[in-house]
Amino acid sequence: MKIIVTDEVTGEGLALLQRDPRITLDLRPGIPREELLEIIGGYDAIITRSGTTVDKALLDAAIRLKVVARAGVGIDNVDVECASAKGVIVVNAPFGNTNAAAEHTLALLLAACRKVPAAQASLKGGDWKRAKFTGVELRGRTAGVIGIGKVGGRVAARLKAFECEVLACDPYVSAKRAQDLGVRLVDLDELCRTCDIVTVHTPLTDETRGLIGAAEIARMKPGVILLNVARGGILDEAALLAGLESGQVALAAVDVFSEEPPATDTLKRLVAHERVVVTPHLGANTQEAQVNVAVDVSREILAWLDKAPLENAVNLPRFDAALMGQMRPWFRLMAILSEFGLQLMKGNLDRATFGYAGGLSHHDCTPLTVSGLAALLDRMVEQPVNMVNAGLIAEQMGLVVEEHKSTEGGPFSNLVTLTLEGGGSSRVVAGTLFEGTPRIVRLRDYAMDFTPQEHMLLLHYEDKPGRIGRIGTVLGAHDVNIAFLNLGRREKRGEAMVILSVDSPVPPAVVAEIGRETEAGFIKALHLPSAAGIG
Structure with a gap:
């Protein structure tokens, strides 16, 4: 690579x-x-x-x-x-830089409130002046944090340590998150009207660009303190400069700019303003x-x-990091079920339904569904398919993808079922994990129980004495070794479903010979790359 x-x-x-x-x-x-x-x-x-x-x-x-x-x-x-x-x-x-950004926010806020940069420049210039650098305290003030994610949440906790009352505005967090942080959730309008300090900690998106502009600043308390240590453009810099010049904004601290380095006249005037503390995008600049x-x-x-799940991919569905460890083995099972089921299809695939039963149903299973879909499509189209583009490719193909959940897993604590439909027929394959190892426990309406392997042979026929022996005889004659055999049936001498694991691929001519010897209604040699190496 x-x-x-x-x-x-x-x-x-x-x-x-x-x-x-x-x-x-x-x-x-x-x-x-x-x-x-x-x-x-x-x-x-x-x-x-x-x-x-x-x-x-x-x-x-x-x-x-x-x-x-x-x-x-x-x-x-x-x-x-x-x-x-x-x-x-x-x-x-x-x-990685969550703590650094939060600490830098407080560093800038304290520097602005206590006029540290100007006082330092004065003293280093040879003066000893104190009165002109009288500052303000954080204790007892109301601080508003816009966005209480990773950084904003830490800023909120630190503001509380300075004995501020903290309000938060974030439409994407739960009330429990706010409760855990000890802050009160409000809308943007109330935050603007109520707070003495306002700091933004959101990503820069179309929704947040210019989030704090002239109208929002006008609604704020006279003498408000504004900070942007998130992304340039969230706080409208022209509106901030106007607020400083009118006195509506008492102090500001800015680490990020809509243009870096600042080159426009507006940005240069903002940087030079005597009541603004600025740094050149240093929020994440700590050694740690x-x-x-x-x-x-x-x-x-x-x-x-290593083909392991990614925890920080922004364009992939993902589990909560706390769940990732226990969910990892299910990704391999999803790939195996998809490879298995697709090879049983005869016509075009029209619909794929992913079912989750038992304990799994309590979690967000979207990543499993997308990984299974990617495994399906990777065998159907020429272009590379992964969890990033699987949904888009399925949509372009007109493939319907559904996800069903049930808390009832029957005899299994967790069960994943894949149903594929197309060409007037359907195929069902279900599996689970036994001590972390993938097992297939259902084919169509047959209860089965076997560990999938890279090379397998599946067939069904009318159950008659001697037919299993014929399978072994044909394979032995062609030097194909059977690792195990699993038989499923609903009644004596009825239809039987047989699945064999073999140590090497079964050649097409041998498959045809077994089909003739057993009068099989269906027979298929399967190749499951995702099952390679399973003990």
Whole structure:
């Protein structure tokens, strides 16, 4: 796997990749865009920070690209929609610099309130003046935090430690999250009208761009303190400058700008304003954070190489990180069921239904459904399919995908059932995990119980004495060894369903011979790559 690193990323984090013999790492921080466009087609992954724009032009040129890794939280420099359409996974490091950003927010707030930068400049200039640098305290003030996710939640906790009353505005969090943080959820209008301090901690999206503008600032208390340590553009900088000049805004602290470095007249005036504390996008710039984000994205790339679930892919459905460990084995089962069921289909696939019963039904099973869908489509279309583009490809094909849940798993604590429909027929295969090992426990309406293997043979016929022996005789004559055999039937001398695991593929001529010897109504040699190596 060839990886190019186009921005400054700490070597401690990249060491994970450099030690892996499967990876060739090309360190090219600051590479000119024209040169990057020329060579990106030779790489499987790109690691960036905020200095590289991964847009459609770059993605079009990156014909081998599988992963875009953003060593940081924000992904506004990555065209995620275009990457998703191309099946390129976008990962970031949402937790690595969380603490750094929260601490920097409080550092800027305290610096603004206590006029630290101006006081320092005065003292270093030879003056000893105190009265003009009289500050204000945080204790007893009402602080509003817009966005109480990873960073905002930590900021809220720290503001409470300074004895602030904290209000929060976030339409995407539960009341329990706010309760756990000890803050009160309000809408944006109430937050603006009520708070002495307002700080934003949301991603930059179409919804949040210009979220705090002239109208919102006008509704705020006279003398409000405003902070933006999230993303440039969330707080309208022209409106902030106007608020400072009118006195509506008493103090401001800004770490991020809509243009970096600031070049417009408005931004230059904002940076120079005497009541504004500014830093050049330093929220994540701690030694610890730089190592953390590099390690996090390196681990995601290694997980992709190992075909393990990704925890921080922004364009993949994912489980809560706390559940990921216990859910990992189910991804392999989903791939096996999909490979198994699709090979039994005769006509075009029209509908795929994923059913979850028992304990699984209490969790978000979307990642399992998408992984199973990707395994299905990967055998149906020529283009590469993964969890990123599986839904889009299914939609383009007109394939109906459904998900059903039931708390009743019958004799199993957890059960996954895949039903495939098309061409007037349907196929049903169900499985579970026994001590972490995939097992198939149902085929059509037959109760079965076997461990799937890479090479298998499935057939059904009228149950008569000697037919199993004929199967063994034919396979033995062609040097195909049987590992195990499982028989399912509903009644004596009725239809029997037989599944065999074999040590090597069964040639088509041998399959046909067995079919004749057993008068099989159906016979199929199966290849299940996802089951390779199961004991």
